[in-house]
Amino acid sequence: MNIQFRENQEAASPLAVKTAIADCDIHPARATRTELYPYLAKRWQHHLEVYGVHAYQGMMEGPPYPKAQPNASRRDAYPPEGGPQGSSLSFMQKQLLDPNNVQLGVLNPLGTGQGIRNHELSAALCSAINDWQIDKWTSRDKRLKASIVVGNEDGLSAAAEIRERAGDRNFVQVLLLSRNVEPLGQRRYWPIYQAAEEAGLPVGVHAFGFGGNPITPSGWPSYYIEEMVGHSQCQQSALASLVLEGVFERFPKLKMVMIEAGFGWAPSLAWRLDKVWRRLRSEVPHVKRPPSEYIREQVWWTTQPMEDPERREDLFDVINWIGWDRLLFATDYPHWDYDEPSRVLPAGVSEANREAFYLGNARKLYGIAA
Amino acid sequence: MASLIAGGVDCDVHPAVPHLTSLLPYLNDYWRDQVTTRGMVDLVSQSYPQNSPITARPDWRPETGKPGESLADMQRHVLDPFQFGYAICNPLYGVQMVFSEDMQAAFCRALNEWLAKEWLDRDARLRGSIVIPTQSVEKAVAEIERCAQDKRFVQVLMLVMGDTPLGKRALWPIYEAAERLELPIGIHAGSAYHNPPTAVGWGSYHIEDYVGQAQAFQTQLTSLIVEGVFAKYPGLKMVMLESGVSWISPYLWRLHKFWRGVRMETPWVDRAPLDIVRSNIRFSLQPFDAPPDEATLNRLFDHMQSDELVLFSTDYPHWQFDGQDALPDGLSPDLVRKIMIDNPHATYPRLK
Numbered sequence: 001m002n003i004q005f006r007e008n009q010e011a012a013s014p015l016a017v018k019t020a021i022a023d024c025d026i027h028p029a030r031a032t033r034t035e036l037y038p039y040l041a042k043r044w045q046h047h048l049e050v051y052g053v054h055a056y057q058g059m060m061e062g063p064p065y066p067k068a069q070p071n072a073s074r075r076d077a078y079p080p081e082g083g084p085q086g087s088s089l090s091f092m093q094k095q096l097l098d099p100n101n102v103q104l105g106v107l108n109p110l111g112t113g114q115g116i117r118n119h120e121l122s123a124a125l126c127s128a129i130n131d132w133q134i135d136k137w138t139s140r141d142k143r144l145k146a147s148i149v150v151g152n153e154d155g156l157s158a159a160a161e162i163r164e165r166a167g168d169r170n171f172v173q174v175l176l177l178s179r180n181v182e183p184l185g186q187r188r189y190w191p192i193y194q195a196a197e198e199a200g201l202p203v204g205v206h207a208f209g210f211g212g213n214p215i216t217p218s219g220w221p222s223y224y225i226e227e228m229v230g231h232s233q234c235q236q237s238a239l240a241s242l243v244l245e246g247v248f249e250r251f252p253k254l255k256m257v258m259i260e261a262g263f264g265w266a267p268s269l270a271w272r273l274d275k276v277w278r279r280l281r282s283e284v285p286h287v288k289r290p291p292s293e294y295i296r297e298q299v300w301w302t303t304q305p306m307e308d309p310e311r312r313e314d315l316f317d318v319i320n321w322i323g324w325d326r327l328l329f330a331t332d333y334p335h336w337d338y339d340e341p342s343r344v345l346p347a348g349v350s351e352a353n354r355e356a357f358y359l360g361n362a363r364k365l366y367g368i369a370a
Numbered sequence: 371m372a373s374l375i376a377g378g379v380d381c382d383v384h385p386a387v388p389h390l391t392s393l394l395p396y397l398n399d400y401w402r403d404q405v406t407t408r409g410m411v412d413l414v415s416q417s418y419p420q421n422s423p424i425t426a427r428p429d430w431r432p433e434t435g436k437p438g439e440s441l442a443d444m445q446r447h448v449l450d451p452f453q454f455g456y457a458i459c460n461p462l463y464g465v466q467m468v469f470s471e472d473m474q475a476a477f478c479r480a481l482n483e484w485l486a487k488e489w490l491d492r493d494a495r496l497r498g499s500i501v502i503p504t505q506s507v508e509k510a511v512a513e514i515e516r517c518a519q520d521k522r523f524v525q526v527l528m529l530v531m532g533d534t535p536l537g538k539r540a541l542w543p544i545y546e547a548a549e550r551l552e553l554p555i556g557i558h559a560g561s562a563y564h565n566p567p568t569a570v571g572w573g574s575y576h577i578e579d580y581v582g583q584a585q586a587f588q589t590q591l592t593s594l595i596v597e598g599v600f601a602k603y604p605g606l607k608m609v610m611l612e613s614g615v616s617w618i619s620p621y622l623w624r625l626h627k628f629w630r631g632v633r634m635e636t637p638w639v640d641r642a643p644l645d646i647v648r649s650n651i652r653f654s655l656q657p658f659d660a661p662p663d664e665a666t667l668n669r670l671f672d673h674m675q676s677d678e679l680v681l682f683s684t685d686y687p688h689w690q691f692d693g694q695d696a697l698p699d700g701l702s703p704d705l706v707r708k709i710m711i712d713n714p715h716a717t718y719p720r721l722k
Contacts, residue, residue, distance in 0.1 A: 068632040182571045183578075213571045216589035217561065217582065219534040222597060225632050226535070229592045229625050230569060233585040237568035240581045245574060264620025271616055272659040273581055279423045279689060280577040307623035308630075310644065310675070317669045318620060337631060 019355075021341055022104040022362035023096070024302045025206070025259050025330035026144070028137055029071070029109075031083035039128035044121060053125075054117045056181065056212040064210075065224040069336045077334035085334035089140055096333045097143055100341050103359065104368050105144045106172060106330075107133055108206050108259065112149050114177055115209045122151035127161055130171070138170040145366065147175035147204060153211075155191035162192065166199035172366040173202045177209025178231065178261065184238040185245030193251045202255040202300070202365060205238060207231035228337075235261035236269050239299065243273060246286035248294035255365065256299050260332060263301035267321035270295050296323065300365055302330035303357070304339040312346040324353040328362045372701040374694065376453035378710030379721065382558075382611050382654045382683035383448065385489050386438035387463040387481065396480035396487075401473070413464035413477070417560040418688075422576060427689040437687040441492055448686045449495055451694065456714075456721055457686075458497045458524060458556075459489055460611060466529050466562040471505035475513065478503045482517050490522045497721065499527035499556050507540060511547045518551040524720040525554050525609070530586045531561035537590075537597030545603050552719045554607035554652075557590060559583040584659070587613040588621050591651065595625070598638040600650045607717050609652045612685055614659040619673035622647060648676050652717050654683035655697075655709060656690040664700030671705065681717060682710040 030036060037045050057064050069075060071084050077095060079088030086092065097105060109132075113125025126149045133146035148165045150158035165171050174196045182188060184205065196203045208231070214220045215230055235258055242248065242256065258266075273291035281287065301322070309315055319327065331338050345354065363370060387393065390412045394402050404410070418425045426437030430447050438444065449457055463481055468474040478501045485498045500517040502510035517523045526548050528536065536557065548555050561579070566572045568582045569589065587610050600606065625643045633639060639646075660670055671677070684696050697706060715721055 068635065179570050183568060183573050184570070186571075186574070211571060213566050213569065215569050216535055216593070217531045217565055217567050217569055217586040218536065218590060218593075219532075219565050221535045221589070221593050222538065223635055225596050225628050225635055226589070226592050228628050228632070230589050232621070232624055233588050234569045236585050237570045237573075237582055240578060241568070241570070241573055244578050244581070262620075262624050264623055265617060268584070268614070268617040268620065268659065269581075271661055272584055272614055275657065275659055276424070276577055276580050280580070282423075283575055283577050305624070305627060307620055308627040309619070309623045309673070310626075314619070314673050315623075317673070321666075337628075 018101040019358065020101050020103040021329055021358040023100070023102045023331050023333065024106045024328040024362050025304060025332050026096070026105045026107050027086050027110055027333065027335060028107050028133065029084045029086035031087040036125070036128045036132055039131045040124060044124045047121060053121065055115050055210055056117060057210040065227045068224060072336055073334045074336055074338060089137060092333070093141065096331065097141070102143060104362055104366065106366065107137055107144055107146050108175055108204065109133065109147070109149055110206070110208060114149065114152050115211065119151055119154040119157070123154065123157045123161065126151050130161070130165060134170045145172040145368070146170050147173045148201070149175050150192060152176055152180050155188050159191035159195035162195035162199055162201070166201070171201070172368070173204045173257065176203060176205050178205050178207050178234045178238045179209040179213070179215065180211040182211070183241030185241030185243070185247050190247070193247055193254050197251045197254045202257050204257040204259050205235065206259040207235060207261045231260065232262045232265050236265055239269065239295070240273060243291045243294055244284055244287060246284070248298050249286055249288055254298060257302065257328065258299060259302045260304060260330070262305060262307055263303065263322060263327065264307035264318050266295070266301065267318060300326050300328055300361070302328045303344065304330040304332045305337050306339055306344050313348065316348070324356055325361055327357050328365065329358045372697040372699065372703070372706050374452060374697065375707060375710045377455040378452070378682055379714035380448065380452065380454050380457040380684050380686070381609065381681040381714055382460055382656070383444065383457045383686040384438045384462050384688065385444065385459050385485065386436040387461065387484065388435060388439045393477065393480040393484055396483040397476055401476040413467060415462070415464035415467060415560060416563065416576070417579065418462060419576060424580060424689055426687040427692070430687040441489060444686065445493065448684050449493065452684070454495055456495055456497050458499060459485060460499045460527055460556060460558055461485055461501060462558065462560060465501060466504065466532065469505065471503060471509060474503035474505045475509040478513055482513065486520060486522065497522055497524045499523065499525040500553070501527050502544065504528065504532055507543050511543050514544065514547045514551065514553065518553060521720055523553070524718045525556045527556045527558060529560040529562055530557050530583060530590055531565060531567060533562065533564045535590065535593035537593035537595070537599055539597065542599070542602065545599055545606055549603040549606040554609050554717055556609045556611050557587070559612040583612065584614045584617055588617065591621070592625060595643050595646050596636045596639055598636065600646050601638050601640050607650055607652065609654065609681065609717060611654045611683070612657060613653055614657055615653050615655070615680060616660040616670055618653065618679070619670070648678070651679070652681050652713065653679055654681050654685070656683045656685040658690070658698050660698070662699060667698055667700040677705055677708045678713055678716070680709050681714050
């Protein structure tokens with residue numbers, strides 16, 4: 001976590017001395033409200049002006065749980081030329097990519113066409129944001145790679161968007177959010193997994209989204225912190241659904257990335273799934289192997305926000321249980337709960353594990369050669 | 371394996387109501403008439419289908435009737451062989467699913483009277499939890515105060531998935547009464563099914579609901595802590611029952627990190643979440659949800675940095691372990707003593 005209030009932060013230490021890293025969760029923003037219009041049909045521009053977007057929650061704009069900071073972003077991340085944090089490539093280069101020697105940056109645009117009740121509009125916005133990622137970001141900086149954002153509630157049109165982008169090396173994954181109308185293992189989402197598997201693209205599941213369900217199993221909580229902490233519970237339920245609906249069994253080459261929901265919960269969830277599956281497997285005969293095996297083989301986690309034990313080395317137990325080959329370093333730039341690359345890992349990690357954690361795992365998963 | 375200690379406390383056993391009609395003697399004329407005239411059916415929750423393997427251990431399953439409905443069976447299966455000093459009865463009858471506060475209050479009162487009469491009166495080792503009609507906080511408090519006069523009721527029982535998050539201020543009179551009357555709040559796995567059983571919607575399977583209990587406990591702990599329940603009622607203890615335990619530390623590491631980041635949002639949270647849990651929250655042992663190896667177990671308990679968090683339970687008649695193996699391998703004799711005796715007595719002041 002890195003909250004900085006300095007007004008004129010200069011790029012930090014010389015980049016030559018920094019070890020190369022991947023940043024697997026960067027959030028590019030639009031500089032203006034209408035920045036996507038060139039990629040949208042006139043009909044949808046008109047629709048947005050007149051009706052706006054109707055999400056599966058009540059606010060016309062902004063989040064129902066007010067963030068802790070404007071745009072949930074660092075106060076030092078406003079670009080000098082104006083616009084919200086994360087909306088300027090040159091400033092992102094100067095503040096994030098260059099000083100941290102980011103060799104691979106994976107873009108996960110939020111606030112796009114996902115979680116919108118009008119599924120046609122959802123598809124149009126997602127396609128627009130994908131074009132925009134190429135034009136504004138990946139074509140201008142080869143370190144950056146895009147995620148195919150898809151209209152999550154309409155599996156068929158989402159699959160069509162994936163097929164249209166398949167083979168385009170600007171894109172390295174498909175992006176979903178954790179909170180949808182139904183748990184992510186449900187059949188309505190299977191066309192997405194099928195298309196992603198065919199395209200050889202991992203599916204990233206980023207925290208957030210709205211699907212119309214209360215965000216705890218006991219109703220709506222009061223505070224932003226509950227939503228934030230709760231992303232890990234949403235992610236656990238989404239992953240349990242994927243396992244128990246047999247998604248990993250049905251799509252054995254599918255790879256899933258759990259993004260920005262922590263990873264400390266993973267061993268406990270896998271143990272619990274295994275224990276209960278041994279008792280109740282007759283209910284789910286399509287889950288043929290212990291759930292932990294699917295998770296071990298087909299799931300990755302981005303690191304930010306890293307769990308923060310009082311004794312930091314306790315985290316090594318958890319990472320050892322998950323596997324050092326399954327974690328992908330991420331900063332979450334420009335969001336306020338940014339993890340600073342040089343500070344996340346305590347001493348005592350082998351060189352090989354450190355390299356895998358910061359860069360090697362991401363390169364391998366996303367197919368980016370050194 | 372670790373040896374059980376005689377005289378221990380089983381903090382989670384489940385006597386079963388044979389049928390809604392079993393409560394008729396404890397209902398007034400109006401509600402007796404309602405139940406019979408309207409043809410009301412037995413209140414069995416989806417959380418524990420009667421024939422599901424998890425609902426009863428095979429050797430604890432009766433030939434007829436519901437698992438857990440016979441005191442003689444409970445004595446023969448756990449109370450006698452485990453040589454318990456006390457066992458705390460947590461009835462899981464589906465009264466929480468009822469929407470009418472009047473009906474729910476009538477059923478809860480009947481359930482509590484049934485428990486006192488048909489269980490607590492018949493075995494001196496048994497203690498009870500007060501099931502409350504949460505559709506009305508006023509009626510819930512009244513039921514707590516009524517039952518609390520009987521010192522054999524040692525706890526108030528709520529489900530982990532209800533109508534609202536448990537920290538919500540509207541529920542606080544319940545916590546005020548519980549603290550005042552030296553009753554911990556037991557929060558048990560299960561849902562009123564008034565909300566989807568996961569935060570991402572309705573899953574397809576019973577197994578999914580059961581796995582999801584752990585996530586429900588996590589969100590409730592967050593709610594209870596950040597709403598300030600323990601700042602307002604520092605003497606209140608809460609016990610997470612059938613919650614699982616292996617998630618506790620990583621969950622707290624995350625909560626603690628966000629609390630440090632955005633504590634300005636909830637300035638009344640005057641202690642770190644880790645400290646609040648260590649002083650006010652306890653967890654029942656079963657289902658013990660870690661792999662059966664001592665090294666992992668020792669790391670998990672070490673991560674907790676406290677030997678006071680866990681309370682012994684069998685979760686009878688649910689199928690969480692076989693034979694007498696209620697204690698996972700690798701616990702030191704000192705820790706077993708804490709879990710079976712010291713921690714329960716420190717948590718439940720009415721166990722005397």
